[in-house]
Amino acid sequence: MNHRDLEEKIEGIRKLSPSLYGKDFLLTWEKSDEDLRTILEVASVLRKMRAANISPRIFDSGLAISNFRDNSTRTRFSFASAANLLGLAVQDLDEEKSQIAHGETVRETANMISFLSDFIGIRDDIFLGEGNKYMREVGEALDEGFEKGVLPMRPGIINLQCDMDHPTQSMADMMHLISVFGSVENLRGKKLVMSWAYSPSYGKPLSVPQGIIALMSRFGMKIELAYPEGYSLIPEIVEIAGKNAQASGGSFSVSHSMEDSMRDADIVYPKSWAPYHIMQERTELLRKADRGGLKDLEQKCLANNAKFRDWEFDEEKLKLTRNGSALYMHCLPADISGVSCERGEVSAAAFERYRIETYREAGFKPYVIAAMMLANRFENPGEVLAGLMKRSRRRSGTE
C-alpha cells in the first residue's frame, strides 16, 4: 500500500518542537502554537492510520484512569477509544465504587490509582472555581509521588472538561474546521460566532464557550461572542480571547443580539450556558448545602432564561449568515426544539441540516485525546509515528 500522504504528514511533525512531553493538558491557553499544531497533526495522522488499518498501538499494557464527576457519554467513549487505540485499558474511578466518597484525601487517592497508570482523564465541570483546581491538586500529588519514588512514572492528566476549559472538545472542533475549510490558513479572516442560545435547563457549564473563544481566537478569525446581558463568561478568559485575537491578526467582539451577530458569519456555535455570576452563587450555595437557596436560584435562573426564548438558532437566523450557509457547530447533545424539548437552542429544521456535520465534528475527539496521550509520553511524536509506519502492524486481521 502507498502511504505517501501519511509519510509526508509525519515528516512535517518531526520538524515541530512541542513542549508537551511529560506535561498535563489542562488549558489550551497554557500551550504554545507549536504544541497545538502538534496535537492537531498527530491526531490527523492517527486517524488516517486507523482508516488504513495500521495499528497505532504503542503500549503493550498500561491503564488509563477515567475519573468522571459528571455524566457523559461521548467524552467517556472518546477517552476509552483513545486509550484502547494506543493499547491502554480503561479503569473507571467511580465515586460509588471507591472510597473517595468516604473522606479519603485527593492526594492519597491520586497515588493509589497511579502505580501502573499512564493517564488520568478527569471531568469535573460542575462547580465554578473547583474543577481545574482539583486537576492541579491531583497533578501536584502525582508530582510528589513520582519525585519520592512512589510512582515509577508520572501519569499524565488530561482535562476532559472543567469549569474553565474543555480542551478535547475545542481541539476536536478545530480539527473539524480544518477538515471543512481545508486548512488552518483558510480560517484566517473567517467570522466565527460563539452565541448563547436558549435552553429550558439550568446550570450548563461555561467551559465550552470559554474553550471555543480562547482557542479559535488564535488563528486569525473574527470571533464574536454573543449573549443576552447578564450571561457573561469568566472575565479572565474573555480577556485571553481578546489578546489572542489581537496577536493572531483576527478580532474579538461581544454582541448582545443573536440576530446581529449572525450577519455574515462563516461559522456559528449557538449553545446555552449559565451566567457566570449565577454559577458563582450556585457554588456558594452548594458549599453551604443550602437546598432552599439552590431551588430559589434555579427558579430565578430559569425565569431569566425564559426572557430569551428567541435566542434560538433557526432557519431565519441561518439566512443572515454568509450566503445563508454558515457552518453550524455544537458539542452535542443539543436542545432541539420539538425534539428533545419544547423549545431550545436550535430549531429542528436548522439542526437537521447540520446533524451529520455535528456527528463528524464529534468524531475527531478520540484522536485528539490519543494525540495528547502520545505527545505526553514521547518526546518526539513524529519519530514514534514513523516507527509505527515502519512496524506496519494491522489493526484488524491476522497480519
Added chain:
Amino acid sequence: MNHRDLEEKIEGIRKLSPSLYGKDFLLTWEKSDEDLRTILEVASVLRKMRAANISPRIFDSGLAISNFRDNSTRTRFSFASAANLLGLAVQDLDEEKSQIAHGETVRETANMISFLSDFIGIRDDIFLGEGNKYMREVGEALDEGFEKGVLPMRPGIINLQCDMDHPTQSMADMMHLISVFGSVENLRGKKLVMSWAYSPSYGKPLSVPQGIIALMSRFGMKIELAYPEGYSLIPEIVEIAGKNAQASGGSFSVSHSMEDSMRDADIVYPKSWAPYHIMQERTELLRKADRGGLKDLEQKCLANNAKFRDWEFDEEKLKLTRNGSALYMHCLPADISGVSCERGEVSAAAFERYRIETYREAGFKPYVIAAMMLANRFENPGEVLAGLMKRSRRRSGTE
C-alpha cells in the same frame, strides 16, 4: 503439535459461502442455513483453538460496546469473553453512566459510541414490540453514519436478547445438541419439546422459547411446543417454526399438556414465560406509566400462573421421555423448586441430574458470539482461521 482435526474443520469452513459479512445478527430466521452452519463451525474451531492454547486474536485494538437494558450475568460475561478472545475491549453503555436517560436520541448516541467500535451488543427484552425495533433503529443510524463518513466502518450489531429472539442462546443450545448427539445429522427425527413451566415470577420474556422453536425446527427434528391455554407465543414466530419444520423434513405441533408432550421426547426444554397477550397489555400499561394497572396485571398473571403449578418438570415427567433419559436443557438460571423458590420450573432432583449439562450448554455462548463477530468482519472466515493457525501465537505463555 498436531492440529489435523482443526485444520480439516477449517478446510470445511473455507468451502462455505455465508452472507454474514457486514450484516447484523438479529434473528436466526433472517439467516440462511449456510450462515448458521458457518457460525456453528467457526465457533467450534475457536473453542478448539483456545483449548489448544492458540490465540484467535484478530484485533490489535478496538471496542465492543455492551448495551444491556436488563440485568444479566451470563450473557454479559459471554459477550465480554468473546470480545476479549478476539482482542476487543468491552465498553459498557449503562443508562446510569450515560446521557441516554436525558432525552438524547437513539441515532445520535449510536454514532457517538461507534467512532472506534467494531461491535455493539444489545440486550433489550423487556417490552414486546420494542427490543428488536430498537436494534434496527440503531442499525439504521449506523448505516447513515457510515455512508456519510461519520464512522470509519459500520460496527456490527449482535442481538443479545430481544423481545422476539435470543439467537446467541439458541445457537449455543444448538452447539450443545451437536456435542451431545454427535452431529447435526443425528438430530434428524429427534423429538424436542419446548415446554412452558410454572414460575412464581411474572413477565419472563418470550424470546427463549421463540428462539428455540424457530431455530431447532430447521434441522429435521420433531418440535413440540407445549403450554397451558392462554400462554401462546408471538403468532408470526410460531408460524415460522411450522414452515421451517416442513421445509426441513421435521414436524411442528402444539400441545396443552406437559405430560403428554413429554412422551418419547429426546430433548426437553421446560421454561417459564409470560403469555403473549399479557406482555402486550404490559407494554401498553408501561407506555402509559399506569402503575395501578401494572400492579393489577401482575396479580392477575401470577394468579393465573398458579393454576398451572403442576407444570413442573420432575422425575415423574422425565420417566415419560425416551428411555426415561431425555436431555434436559435450560438457559439458566432455572427456578428450581426448593432451591431458588418454593415451587418452580423444575424439581431439585430432576435439575440436579442435568445441572452440569446445563453449565456445559451455557459454555458454548462465548464462542457463538465470537463466531458472529468474526463472520461479520471478515468475508472469508475460513481464510482468517487458517491465518490464525499459521500464525500460531500462544494464548498464554511467552511464546
Added chain:
Amino acid sequence: MNHRDLEEKIEGIRKLSPSLYGKDFLLTWEKSDEDLRTILEVASVLRKMRAANISPRIFDSGLAISNFRDNSTRTRFSFASAANLLGLAVQDLDEEKSQIAHGETVRETANMISFLSDFIGIRDDIFLGEGNKYMREVGEALDEGFEKGVLPMRPGIINLQCDMDHPTQSMADMMHLISVFGSVENLRGKKLVMSWAYSPSYGKPLSVPQGIIALMSRFGMKIELAYPEGYSLIPEIVEIAGKNAQASGGSFSVSHSMEDSMRDADIVYPKSWAPYHIMQERTELLRKADRGGLKDLEQKCLANNAKFRDWEFDEEKLKLTRNGSALYMHCLPADISGVSCERGEVSAAAFERYRIETYREAGFKPYVIAAMMLANRFENPGEVLAGLMKRSRRRSGTE
C-alpha cells in the same frame, strides 16, 4: 541494556520449588516458606521489569474477574493493574449488574463467569465466618466445573480480603519491609507491633491485623499484638502467629497497653478493628436481619471504642520506639485525627512523617497480585520470567 541484576534474581527463582501451580491463594498460613519466597521474588522481578520498560505480558487474551462485595479503591486498582500487566482484561461482577442478587446459586455463577477466565479475585470481608468460606465454595464449584469438562481450565482464586486474612496486603507489606530493611534476613530480631488504634467508626474487619501477625511471625521477628481488653482477634489465628514465631526463632506476645508495646519497636502498625465477639454478634444479627439489634450493637460498640480514644499513635508514642523512629505502617486509608475525622488512629503530625512511606507500601500490592497470578498459572515461574527477558518486548514504545 544491562539487566544483570534482574537476571540474577531470575536465576534464584529458578532454584525455588513452590507448590503454587494451580492453587488458589487464600491464606498465607496455608503456604510454604518457599511459596512465599517465590511470590516475593517474582513480584520484585515484575516490578523491576516494568521499571525497565520490559513487558511482562504473558496472556494474549483472557479475563480476570473482580468480585468485590465491599467498596475498595486501592485493592480494586491493584487487581486491575496486575491483570493488565500480564495481559488480562478485568471484568467486574457487581451485584447490581448481575443476577446473583436474585437467588442464583454460588456454584452456578462461579461457572458462568469462568468459561474464558484465568482468575477470580474476591473481596468479601464483612461477615465473620463467611468470606473465606464463600471463596472455598467458589473454588469447589470451579473444581467440579473443570473436572466435568464445563471449564477448559480451572481459574485461580485470589483472596483480595476476607474475614480471616488479607494476603495481598500482608505480602505487599512484607515487600515494603524488605525494601526498607534491605533483606528478609535483616528483619530477624526486629520488634513489630501490630496495635489496635482508636477509630470513630465501627465494624472494621479483623483481616489486616490477623494477616499481619500470621505472616510477619514467620521471619524471626518479635511480634507484639496490642489491644485494649475485649478487642481480641480470632483465637485460632492468634495461635498460628504464636506457633510461627516459635518455629522461626522469633517471639509473639500480647499487650494491653499501646504505650508499653511501643517501647523499642522497630516497626509499628497502629490500626483499628472491631472486637471479635462483636463481629460474631453482628453476623448473627445480620443473618436475622435484626435492624434494631444492629443499631444497638453499633451504639454499644462505639461507646466502648470511645473509652480508648487515647489509643492514638502520635509523636509522643513515636518517641518511645527504637531511636524514636520506628517505621510506621498502615494499609490505608487511615483515620487521621483532624484530617479524616476529629480523632482517630493516628495524629496528623505522626502520619505526615510517614505519609509517603505508606504510599510506597501500597505500591507493592499490584506486583504481589501479578506474582500470585503468574505462579498459579505456570509451574516454573523462573523459566517464564527468563522467557520474558529473552523476548524483551517493550511495555511502551514502538519496539
